[in-house]
Amino acid sequence: MPKNQSLEQLRGEIDQIDSRLVELLNQRARVASDVGRLKAGQDRDFHVPSREREVHERVARMNQGPLPEEALHSIFREIMSACLSLESPLKVAYMGPKATFSHLATMQQFGLSAQLEPQKSIPAVFEEVEKGKALYGVVPVENSTEGVVTHTLDMFVDSNLQIISEIILDIHHDLLSRTGRLEDIRKVYSHPQPIAQCRHWLEENLPNVPLVDVASTAVAAQIVSEDYTAAAIASELAASMYDLKMVRSRIEDQVNNVTRFLVISRKPAEPTGNDKTSIMFSVRDEPGILYRMLEPFARRGVNLSKIESRPVKTKAWEYIFFLDMSGHVSEAPVREAIDELKSFCQFLKILGSYPKAR
Numbered sequence: 001m002p003k004n005q006s007l008e009q010l011r012g013e014i015d016q017i018d019s020r021l022v023e024l025l026n027q028r029a030r031v032a033s034d035v036g037r038l039k040a041g042q043d044r045d046f047h048v049p050s051r052e053r054e055v056h057e058r059v060a061r062m063n064q065g066p067l068p069e070e071a072l073h074s075i076f077r078e079i080m081s082a083c084l085s086l087e088s089p090l091k092v093a094y095m096g097p098k099a100t101f102s103h104l105a106t107m108q109q110f111g112l113s114a115q116l117e118p119q120k121s122i123p124a125v126f127e128e129v130e131k132g133k134a135l136y137g138v139v140p141v142e143n144s145t146e147g148v149v150t151h152t153l154d155m156f157v158d159s160n161l162q163i164i165s166e167i168i169l170d171i172h173h174d175l176l177s178r179t180g181r182l183e184d185i186r187k188v189y190s191h192p193q194p195i196a197q198c199r200h201w202l203e204e205n206l207p208n209v210p211l212v213d214v215a216s217t218a219v220a221a222q223i224v225s226e227d228y229t230a231a232a233i234a235s236e237l238a239a240s241m242y243d244l245k246m247v248r249s250r251i252e253d254q255v256n257n258v259t260r261f262l263v264i265s266r267k268p269a270e271p272t273g274n275d276k277t278s279i280m281f282s283v284r285d286e287p288g289i290l291y292r293m294l295e296p297f298a299r300r301g302v303n304l305s306k307i308e309s310r311p312v313k314t315k316a317w318e319y320i321f322f323l324d325m326s327g328h329v330s331e332a333p334v335r336e337a338i339d340e341l342k343s344f345c346q347f348l349k350i351l352g353s354y355p356k357a358r
């Protein structure tokens with residue numbers, strides 16, 4: 001702490017630094033615009049996730065503190081999001097409405113300058129990307145407490161979109177209302193999943209209050225914004241969007257509550273050296289098949305991180321498997337193991353190789 005400086009002097013110093021920052025940020029934005037013009041002339045993609053990763057990694061390496069790496073990561077995400085928006089708008093469709101966790105996950109991944117387009121359903125997100133109306137789509141795929149979002153997995157059966165990224169979001173549920181007072185609450189609205197995830201807290205703190213399922217946490221927040229006797233379980237983002245007060249924060253029963261989202265695109269992602277691959281396939285129903293389908297991966301030391309099965313809708317007792325593994329499909333052990341598995345599959349589809357979430 002400098003000893004003899006007054007508050008005014010220190011703030012004056014901050015003002016001077018801010019002026020330099022604004023100048024530098026605009027200088028950076030002008031260079032990014034030049035890059036954009038160059039790329040347009042060469043018919044190259046505007047959004048380059050591998051370059052963004054490089055920038056983040058370089059910034060982390062040169063950071064000497066006191067700012068933590070996470071803080072710099074968020075700042076540079078916004079800087080690049082803003083620079084990119086000068087080159088070309090980045091359209092991203094997500095499972096809406098606004099203020100849901102999908103919205104938060106999309107903001108976390110693409111920054112606030114991206115053009116985020118809420119959609120009514122998971123199929124609608126796929127459709128926007130398939131038709132080229134959005135470059136990317138963001139859909140939830142699993143929650144650590146509630147399990148997989150089967151609707152998303154089912155969509156991959158008929159879609160040729162590729163997974164190009166995953167987003168892991170810490171989920172915190174807040175109890176929100178107009179008055180901010182627990183004793184005013186006569187009804188609680190939310191989506192069934194957050195209600196299930198806060199069941200113990202609700203039983204203890206609001207034992208006789210009816211719980212009402214609605215289509216999303218955002219719909220709950222909207223209803224509650226017009227009813228002084230109701231509360232919504234929703235995110236902090238919903239509180240600010242619908243002008244609600246926090247009754248209690250973080251009321252989820254499980255402390256480690258995370259949701260995984262997938263980013264889908266028409267084009268596959270480039271290898272980064274720290275990737276994972278998702279595939280789906282179905283096999284004949286015969287003895288030893290479960291063992292045989294995993295053995296090619298074990299033999300080559302390919303680490304499997306998840307296996308999921310879904311019934312084939314058109315045939316009783318037949319299953320489609322979803323498998324996640326470490327590595328990129330361009331790496332020999334991964335490619336060879338998948339090829340071997342394919343030789344005894346009825347069908348197999350590579351859903352994408354993409355960087356592991358941070």
Ligand SMILES: O=C(O)C(=O)C[C@]1(C(=O)O)C=C[C@@H](O)C=C1
Pocket residue numbers: 032035036046047048049051052055079080081083084087
């Ligand atoms: O390097 C580029 O290709 C840029 O367009 C610049 C930039 C950046 O701001 O650093 C912006 C968007 C891209 O996704 C990657 C990087």
